Amino acid sequence: MVEPTSAARRAAAFRRMRDARSSQVAEDYVELVGDLIAETGSARLTDLADCLGVAPATAAKVLQRLQREGLVDVRPYRSITLTEAGERMADASRERHRIVHEFLLALGVSGETAEADAEGIEHHVSPETLRLFASMTERLRARG
Structure with a gap:
């Protein structure tokens, strides 16, 4: 078996870190949605944006991705729920x-x-x- 080069090992490590960052955002959002539902009975876009210190448009973009990935349900004028x-x-x-x-x-x-x-x-x-x-x-x- 041929050992990967130092550059190849670093490239693989960078890929793992990028994947981890993407997963981190998803985990933070779904965890916060669950916490908000447990604490207040609902999770709204504005609540997420406020808690995470991001603009509502940023939170909406992430929620769209999470909905495509099957992690949340987002319906207009309704609370966000976890799948x-x-x-x-x-x-x-x-x-x-x-x-x-x-x-x-x-x-x-x-x-x-x-x-x-x-x-x-x-x-x-x-x-x-x-x-x-x-x-x-x-x-x-x-x-x-």
Whole structure:
């Protein structure tokens, strides 16, 4: 087997990062839609835009993409809802966030910093690393 060149490895890593960024936006939106529905009973375009600090037109564009991907249902003059696939994505994102957050806390990171760092890490961590974070969290807590 021929080993990929350094440039090919970097190109593959850049592709993975671009894909992760695209997925991160989708995960943030579906997670927020679910949170808004749980907290207020509905999720509206203006609520999403306000919470995310983006223009309503930007939020609308992302919602159109998420609707094409089968993650949300958006009907004019109605609340935004999650599809089953959107709910699964939101749940998975919340679980990754929880695991990363608890791992950082077990390391001794402050609550505020752990929350901020977990928000970024959760979208880029591999399943293998996530399993190790969960395992190490248990070990660190058992020592404490």
